[in-house]
Ligand SMILES: NC(=O)C1=CN([C@@H]2O[C@H](COP(=O)(O)OP(=O)(O)OC[C@H]3O[C@@H](n4cnc5c(N)ncnc54)[C@H](O)[C@@H]3O)[C@@H](O)[C@H]2O)[C@H](O)CC1
């Protein structure tokens with residue numbers, strides 16, 4: 001994923017502070033950086049919240065440099081003609097915050113009690129940034145709850161006050177922002193699902209963090225990265241095709257999918273795979289589903305397999321798995337096809353395991369089986385949602401999502417795509433774990449069948465020669481961006497999986513233009 005490092009790296013508060021210290025030690029004054037950051041915040045406020053619609057702005061100011069940022073913003077907004085009021089939320093302040101307080105008073109900005117901010121059109125949250133040390137409690141917690149009850153738009157500087165910068169959890173209570181301007185580098189806690197209800201729309205305000213300082217603190221094998229969706233799609237899609245290429249050189253993908261109970265999943269995975277542009281698509285289904293699937297995907301080679309009494313695939317007898325460039329196994333398979341799943345793992349062909357393909361191997365606990373997974377020479381991709389992940393790795397879900405995912409990857413050496421409001425993809429790179437967060441999605445995707453489309457897309461990209469990590473990341477970004485685009489056209493209720501699959505390619509044209 002080729003973008004400047006500062007646009008993609010995810011850091012903890014301690015790492016951000018260490019990078020900031022290098023900036024200061026090299027000669028940049030703290031006050032100068034605060035001015036630079038605050039001016040950029042002010043410019044963004046002017047774009048997002050124009051004066052004619054948001055004339056009265058209330059500043060919530062804490063004791064640290066987050067409060068200092070807010071005071072510089074207050075000064076600038078005042079000079080630009082807004083009606084600014086400031087509420088100092090804490091009695092003491094750091095020296096730099098104190099001098100900005102004095103200046104703001106001297107130029108006539110009123111300092112008021114909290115309740116006097118209730119008539120504002122916009123609130124700026126500069127109470128805590130990455131310096132939050134303990135739970136928000138007592139009167140301060142009551143103030144946070146009061147602010148949240150007002151229904152006034154709130155723009156949070158760096159992060160919503162009360163959110164843990166690293167874990168994204170609420171420390172006591174937190175401000176529910178409508179917009180968050182993350183300063184400098186992406187903070188870990190802002191990319192964690194439980195923080196989402198507090199963050200609103202998330203943006204990063206760049207202040208030209210020097211790359212050498214980032215690398216000095218993070219090293220060159222930093223694990224946590226945020227995908228830039230537009231860059232990712234432009235870099236990888238559409239997959240270029242030589243002018244005289246043959247369909248057999250564009251990958252042959254096998255889907256091992258479907259059961260009488262879950263027939264639709266086979267079709268949805270096939271539609272996702274088709275959109276990937278894969279050269280040849282074969283679909284192994286229980287024989288009773290063959291005509292149904294063929295009618296929906298006439299361009300695929302549909303293979304009717306022997307089936308169990310319950311209508312699941314009984315065996316892949318007669319299929320030479322070695323002739324495929326990739327296999328997707330699991331969508332709608334049911335739990336009666338477990339032996340088939342084992343067969344696909346034993347084949348050592350690049351493999352995507354989804355849904356019942358994952359349930360068939362849950363929990364991953366037997367040391368011999370783990371060794372078998374580790375010793376595969378070809379890519380193995382797991383695509384669990386949270387529930388499937390917990391069943392796969394019951395001992396790991398106790399820690400936070402990012403840590404749990406990295407531990408799972410270290411355990412079984414697979415590429416794992418953990419689905420959710422912030423889908424994360426982790427894998428080993430040069431034997432070290434790496435994790436990418438897909439930062440944009442839509443709740444429109446919380447719908448049966450979305451995951452089947454995704455699994456097919458990943459398989460199609462894998463069969464065409466993308467690495468396992470690139471296949472998973474590119475498919476996740478494409479899937480979610482197409483869903484966002486479709487939701488904009490048809491509302492959040494209109495993103496059913498068939499429509500989504502049909503929208504994948506038209507959406508791609510809009511990205512390229
Ligand atoms: N490189 C950058 O990202 C820049 C960051 N800036 C801004 O500075 C803040 C971080 O500032 P800092 O002073 O370290 O911390 P805070 O402003 O978050 O506040 C800490 C302050 O609050 C006290 N405190 C902590 N927890 C509690 C609590 N639960 N209850 C009461 N009081 C608490 C603590 O003792 C401190 O006094 C960063 O987020 C940016 O907004 C720079 O301005 C520009 C560069």
Ligand SMILES: [K+]
Nearest residue numbers: 125128157159
């Ligand atoms: K804040």
